[in-house]
Amino acid sequence: MRYTYRYRSFFWPAVLILAGIVALLVNTGQIPVDRLAQLVDLWPLILVVIGLELIVRRTVHGPTGDVAAALIVLLAIVGAAAYVTIAPGPAASRSLDASAELGSITEATAEIDAGASTITLSGSAEIGSDLYRAHIEYSGPKPEVRLDRSGARLVVTQANTNFVPFQSRRFVLQLMLNPGVAWNLQLNSGATTSTINLAHVHVGSIALNTGASRDEITLGQPSGTVPVDVNGGALTVHLHRPSGAKFSVDVSGGAVSLDADGHSFHAIGRVGYDTGELGADFYRIKVSGGACTVTVDTTTESP
DSSP, X not given: OOOXXXXXXXXXXXXXXXXXXXXXXXXXXXXXXXXXXGGGXXXXXXXXXXXXXXXXXXXXXXHHHHHHHHHHHHHHHHHHHHHHHHSOOTTOOEEEEEEEEOTTOOEEEEEEEOSSEXXXXXXXXXXXXXXXXXXXXXXXXXXXXXXXXXXXXXXXXXXXXXXXXXOOOOEEEEEEEOTTSEEEEEEEOSEEEEEEEETTSOEEEEEEEOSEEEEEEXXXXXXSEEEEEEEOSEEXXXXXXXXXXXXXXXXXXXXXXXXXXXXXXXXXXXXXXXXXXXXXXXXXXXXXXXXXXXXXXXXXXXX
């Protein structure tokens, strides 16, 4: 009997089988739910399986080719399930501590470049004669903390080695800054939760560029015109400043909501508010994103 060759891919049936196996292991408690994000790390395996299938189908015909292709897919399923089960979980992390002496620096810039992250930043006299102290808990590539003294620029960064925007890594930064230095802050990140307390710090500027973020920002008395710029996608920004500190705020994007000192505004496009009689010392706040919820109020803590 003559065998009629017709290509039949095992890839999509394999996807269903793998999904069923992983779901079964999760339901029986063999795999924690937080490991599911690790499946994304295996996306290159899809290309490998498809490529091997094509090679086998073009070189080995008949039932032998079917068996060989099925074995390739089976091995891929077993390997993927084993990786998710025994590989280090996304919550597993290492830590890094860094600091530097203040020296003669009186004004500096702190730049943070990271993906999905949780960031706590504050000015603290606890660090004594240090310019900064950083504590990072992370998974994935080791972060880098470097200080360029010639430009008075502190950079905290973690390299992105993934080829896709989904990351199963952990990046938690606690950064303390010397309050005797005038600081400019720049944060570039993905999905971020940030708590920034600069009530005791002379702030020159703040620029936050994020994908989606929730930001809690506490400020002290402004000196000069201090720009505070927040840009991203879905943004929730809460700003607190001392009683009497002047400010103007402009919120733009898609659906925007602003609550400034008890005055509420909702719009599609842009809203704004200012305290009037701004004078020489005030915060110029600009928030721009797809969906923005912004509040500006006063703190009870004296700077």
